[in-house]
Amino acid sequence: MSKLLEMTLKYNRDKFCPLVLAIVEKTMAYSNRGNTLTKEEIEDLNKLILKLNFKIPELWSNKFLDLLPSTKKEKAEEVKLDLSVHKNILYELTKLNPNERGFAFEKFLNNLFDATKLTPRNSFRIVGEQIDGSFQLDSSTYLLEAKWQSEPIRESELLVFHGKVSGKATWSRGLFLCYNTFSSESLIAFSKGKTTNIIGMTSQDLFFVLEENISLPDAIRYKTRWAAETGEFYKSIYELINIY
Incomplete structure (x- = not known):
């Protein structure tokens, strides 16, 4: 032929x-x-x-x-199935006690990032520091901080993570992912006068992804773009999809 x-x-x-x-x-x-x-x-x-x-x-x-x-449709259906499973798992995590939940949350995120082709790495330790994990997106490496606590994330916690990321390669980025939310003081502090190489994500953002409103990679891209354009560390995915 x-x-x-x-x-x-x-x-x-x-x-x-x-x-x-x-x-x-x-x-x-x-x-x-x-x-x-x-x-x-x-x-x-x-x-x-x-x-x-x-x-x-x-x-x-x-x-x-x-x-x-279309093979793309088949792959999309596979991811859709995975996302529904992950959504149920995330709900189940709320039933765990606080001591179990932190580790389970990290494991959940690692599996979710793997399902969405973000090539995650589990938590690792370097001299004087504990890193919850890392992943890659569009040739950029992101360090991950994951927290599940009842209180909103304070500015001091963001500063510590910002320091971890800044202490690595100049092209490093960071994603601070919390199940609760960020305090108003921390959001104000990280939107005025500070350069930022980190972005934030909450459980509200996660559920927005798991309900198939936007893919996880695109959600991170939107947040990264917003931070680059405005210097703001956090804006919800719900707001960002109405901007981009």
């Missing part, structure tokens, strides 16, 4: 596109035998044909493409 395409392209260029279209139609006719073409495969084919300075309108039709099965 590849030889036929090569020879047609070389000696009968006017018949190349009809030949490709015929091959696609033939393949689809045998879809019930396990040769189903996916939307992504046709999109890849279209890109290759464009490089040869050809374009087959029938294969670019949205009506045609939408009829094809």
